[in-house]
Amino acid sequence: MAKSGTSYESTLRAHFAAARAERAAARDAAVSADDRLAVRRWQQARLAATHADLLASSEFGPAARFFLSELYSTEDLTQRDADIERVIRILVKFLPDKALTTLAAALEMDALSELLDARLGKALRAQSSVTTQPLKITPANYEIAYRAMGDYHLRLRQIALTEEIGLALDKLARMPLLAGLLRMMRGPAHAGGVGGLHEFLERGYAAFAHMKDGRAFIRTIVERERAEHERLAGGTGQD
Numbered sequence: 001m002a003k004s005g006t007s008y009e010s011t012l013r014a015h016f017a018a019a020r021a022e023r024a025a026a027r028d029a030a031v032s033a034d035d036r037l038a039v040r041r042w043q044q045a046r047l048a049a050t051h052a053d054l055l056a057s058s059e060f061g062p063a064a065r066f067f068l069s070e071l072y073s074t075e076d077l078t079q080r081d082a083d084i085e086r087v088i089r090i091l092v093k094f095l096p097d098k099a100l101t102t103l104a105a106a107l108e109m110d111a112l113s114e115l116l117d118a119r120l121g122k123a124l125r126a127q128s129s130v131t132t133q134p135l136k137i138t139p140a141n142y143e144i145a146y147r148a149m150g151d152y153h154l155r156l157r158q159i160a161l162t163e164e165i166g167l168a169l170d171k172l173a174r175m176p177l178l179a180g181l182l183r184m185m186r187g188p189a190h191a192g193g194v195g196g197l198h199e200f201l202e203r204g205y206a207a208f209a210h211m212k213d214g215r216a217f218i219r220t221i222v223e224r225e226r227a228e229h230e231r232l233a234g235g236t237g238q239d
Contacts, residue, residue: 008100009092015107016088020081022114035121036114038135040074042142043117047072050224060217062207067221070200071106071165072113080200094185099178102168109161116154123149146232155229163222170214173205 026036047068048055054064084107092100123145124135172178182202208214 008097008104009088011104012088012092012100012107015104015111016081016084018111019107019114022111022118023077023081026114026118032118032121035125035135036117037074038137039117039121039124040072042137044068044072044074050228051221054217054220059211059213062210063214063217066204066207067162067166070203071109094181096175096178098168098175099172102165102172105161105165105168109158109165112154112158112161116149116151116158119149119151120145143232147234152229152233155233159222159225159229162225163218166218166221167215169204169208170211170218173208173211173214179205179209 026032051064051068054060055068057064091103095103121135124137124141125131126148127141127144128135182205186202211217
């Protein structure tokens, strides 16, 4: 059964509020904010190393960069958050259900990533003998913190959302009407002060439309991330 516009709006707002609350909590304490950024930079570097071949691929590179720098960002997202909050009601009215479902999954993954990064930062900080120095992350202490915090069901949910979002974006990229809709919304979006958000949506669409085999791209990422999770969890990662 399809969701109503009201149901989509409440779901989107709930995930969005959760992500924004985690970012605000980190900003309230300088150490937490720095630790969050250190964790995200370290994990972004790890993702870039794990998927270096995809980033270098002429076919998969744009989508890999979109995942790495757009869906898991180290940038200040204050403006994007403000844009999303302002246009959620409009998006619910004009985007097709498939696009709204994908957006809801992306916002859920954003909130989940923020939550897990905050917990991981605390687990890493707990290993440090000083609380005022920048957080130093190594493969060894990262693995210890990963196991100490647990939350493996949330890690698996994070990977499942990656797969869901990727497969959905691949399907959406094959919908020519959506390309036309995005072009039609470009002017109003910029006029309404949410051009940055619209450009984000267009970059995602273009990155996936560029690929001939998006399913192979997503399958590769998911298989590697599950293997990495199992390695870090020490074979107990299904709990």
